Amino acid sequence: MSPISTARLASLETYATSSTSRLKSLYSDFSLQKQSNPTSYASNVEWWRKTFESVVLKGWTSQSHAQPAYPDRLVLHANGPLLADEFRLEGVGKPLSLATVVAELCSSKAYFSVTEFLNSARSPLWWALQQLNVVSSEDAVLGHGGDRERWKRVRGDYVVLSLLESAAEKVLERQRNKSGRSLADSLYDMEDFRREFAGHALNDAVLSDLDLKILIKFLERDKRVIIVQREVIKFVDADSSQPAEITVVDAGILELKCAVEKLHAQVDTLQQKIDQRLLQASMALKQKRKELALSHLRARKQLEDVLKKRLGSLDLLQSTLLRVEASAGDVEIMKSYESSTATLRAILAHPSLQRDKIDETMDAMASANADAREVDDAIRMGADMAQMETGIDESELEAELAALVKESESETTAQAQAGEDEQELAALQAFHERLGDLRSPLNNPVVSAEKPQPGSVKQSVKT
Incomplete structure (x- = not known):
């Protein structure tokens, strides 16, 4: 080794x-x-x-x-x-x-x-x-x-x-991503399961027969996402409350599904043979072998007849499979209706939802609301009486409040006026400072090297 x-x-x-x-x-x-x-x-x-x-x-x-x-x-x-x-x-x-x-x-x-x-x-x-x-x-x-x-x-x-857990997750992910998710999509025989998942459970690896046995056992017993009966494998919802089983309908649908897949394979094979015969006939004609070319064309014609029959059978089986799946889906829907109806009746049968009990409860609620209103009114009246006993006049309180509001507004106005006065005073001081910067030529014997521009002094004074 x-x-x-x-x-x-x-x-x-x-x-x-x-x-x-x-x-x-x-x-x-x-x-x-x-x-x-x-x-x-x-x-x-x-x-x-x-x-x-x-x-x-x-x-x-x-x-x-x-x-x-x-x-x-x-x-x-x-x-x-x-x-x-x-x-x-x-x-x-x-x-x-x-x-x-x-x-x-x-x-x-x-x-x-x-x-x-x-x-x-x-x-x-x-x-x-x-x-x-x-x-x-x-x-x-x-x-x-x-x-x-x-x-x-x-x-x-x-x-x-x-590795087993990783392979199981890849299988479940691939199954979840299947478009349609019809009943037939959840059913496999061993060969279909191998063809569908053996090459996709692990990256760049194909599972062996022993690997598949282990994987199927793990999915069935530990994950509880499939059930196995003889050669039939069915994916189920692990969280479903309904008992999982493989029915006669499941076996019939799987048989139809396998027949459709086999016919698809036969159709593909026949089409390849037809194309091959046509190519051989063309090559024979190029070689000027007319009889051989006719033989290939006759064989092609026979293959086309067989293909036509197989396509007819395929259409019939596919339509039958669709009708069976639709009927099986209707059965599941009716089961859901029955279960929902039974659940609703069980809820409505509760003693709290009986007519007499409902009337009694609503009357008690109305009485409780009335009592609550009486208590609230009594508390409000007591508060009013307490205020009257203290001798507090509401009109005097309102007048005092109005006076406080007026005083507050006056203070706000005075503050605004004071702000404006301060701004005017600051502007006046700035003006006097600029006047002080202007010097008379008589008082200043030093002559500037640059000749002042006309009107500059007037402009400064104006400012």
């Missing part, structure tokens, strides 16, 4: 960002660090978790059986010491703690045994498996006997939960 090439390992982010000394530490036996240096231990396990995830996603890990058409993208094949050999790195060696890492990842529920995952009726709980002594992380991590002894406890195939 050949190791992963150094170039491939170097292309991984975990390797590209790690120094040689760091890699030597990661490749060493750090099993006992869980007790002596838990921080370093946790960091090493996390590094290997990311590395395993990248390697599995790229399909680089070997398998115990013959290589299929597509490698597994959701499963880590922990084939004992052979897995360590795959990660052998020149100048560093091979990792000595992979069994410890696998055990720790199982303990933290990041990995699940493929066998247990597929056979469990309920969502796997790894701690329950530990209690049954199927896997004990402490024994695998701290057990005696070295790496080979540890591998005896954890050797096997494991579902990588992070």
Whole structure:
């Protein structure tokens, strides 16, 4: 079993960002660090978790059986010491703690045994498996006997939960984005499911048959977004209160859907053959092989007759499928009507909504409102009487208020007038200062070098 090439390992982010000394530490036996240096231990396990995830996603890990058409993208094949050999790195060696890492990842529920995952009726709980002594992380991590002894406890195939969850989300997103979302769009057989989702669940990767089995099990049991019955797969609403089931109608619609898809494929194939025959006839004519050209044209004519029949059958099946879907939709609508009617009747049957109870409640409300008005009137009358007893004359209060308002207005007017006076005084002072700057020639013997412009003095005085 050949190791992963150094170039491939170097292309991984975990390797590209790690120094040689760091890699030597990661490749060493750090099993006992869980007790002596838990921080370093946790960091090493996390590094290997990311590395395993990248390697599995790229399909680089070997398998115990013959290589299929597509490698597994959701499963880590922990084939004992052979897995360590795959990660052998020149100048560093091979990792000595992979069994410890696998055990720790199982303990933290990041990995699940493929066998247990597929056979469990309920969502796997790894701690329950530990209690049954199927896997004990402490024994695998701290057990005696070295790496080979540890591998005896954890050797096997494991579902990588992070990759599985990512694939499930991509499948659900693709299903939600389907236009129309008719009943037929929610029904698949295994081949349709593989064709629709195997190449779109993970980026640039195609899921293997084992991956699809794991994915379908996860969507059915853990996510509860599909139900499976024999070869029929149906997407359902996980939040629906109605029990999910595959009915005879579902099976019939799926059968019609598959027939339509097969006819579409036949029509495409026939059209390709017709085009090919026409091309062959043209080439035969260019080669002056008239009989061969006629043979191709006759074959083309026969193919066109078959195509015409297939198109007629396709139209009939498509219209039948549409009518069946419409009828099934009508059934669902009537069920919703019935459920809504039952809910409304249950609400109206409540004792609080009976006619006598309603009349009684409304009378009580009217009586309570009347009592509230009486209390309010009594409080208002009491306040008026209290004011009268204090001897306060309302007219005197109003006159005093008017006087205060008038006084306030007078103060405002006086302040405005004072402001105007201050502005006039400032302007007058400025004028006198400018007059003071003008000097008579008799009093000032110094003659300016520049001749004053005519009218400048008059203009200043005017100013």
